[in-house]
Amino acid sequence: xxxxxxxxxxxxxxxxxxxxxxxxxxxxxxxxxxxxxxxxxxxxxxxxxxxxxxxxxxxxxxxxxxxxxxxxxxxxxxxxxxxxxxxxxxxxxxxxxxxxxxxxxxxxxxxxxxxxxxxxxxxxxxxxxxxxxxxxxxxxxxxxxx
Numbered sequence: 001x002x003x004x005x006x007x008x009x010x011x012x013x014x015x016x017x018x019x020x021x022x023x024x025x026x027x028x029x030x031x032x033x034x035x036x037x038x039x040x041x042x043x044x045x046x047x048x049x050x051x052x053x054x055x056x057x058x059x060x061x062x063x064x065x066x067x068x069x070x071x072x073x074x075x076x077x078x079x080x081x082x083x084x085x086x087x088x089x090x091x092x093x094x095x096x097x098x099x100x101x102x103x104x105x106x107x108x109x110x111x112x113x114x115x116x117x118x119x120x121x122x123x124x125x126x127x128x129x130x131x132x133x134x135x136x137x138x139x140x141x142x143x144x145x146x
Contacts, residue, residue, distance in 0.1 A: 021046045022054045031122070060124060069098060070125070074112040074132070075140040078105035082137035083112060089131040090116060093123035109139060 012020055025040035027033075034040035041051045076082045083102065090097055099115035118125065125143075132141045 018046060018050055019054060019058050022051055022058045023060050025051055026055060026058070027060070068118055070116055070118050071144040072114045072116065072132075073140075073142050073144045074114065074138060076110050076112055077137045077139060078108045078110055079137050082135075085135050085137055086112070086114075086132055089128065089135070090114070093128045093131065094121040095128060096120055113144070 021044040024044045025034070025037070025046065028040040028043060029037065034043055037048055037051055041048045074086065076086065083100075087097065087100075096117040096119075097114060098117055099113070101113045103111045121128065123131075129141060129143075132138055
């Protein structure tokens, strides 16, 4: 009987380049940017054999959340259009918003909870968080569950 696999979350910069390229090739295949494994491997600069060797072992972090609902907790400044700018980031990345709950603003800030489906995202979860946190209206953004 085979032992259960162990999993680790590792920052991409610490991984050998071939792992990152396998993940890129898988994304190209999933999005249709490459029609075959040969095309995807050629586009990212690896051999087909390297792709096949690691394809089942390498997954970007956002793929672990694929098909899952992720709950975000945000603290926003009470400014006109603030929530709208956050929702625009979700729209750009392909996050499907399921729920939005906002508290009444207190001391110029409002807590917002957003539930989103991540399976249709064209960006990684990290890119989504970076996009939200870069907004001047956002004081804090974190993942509560997912």
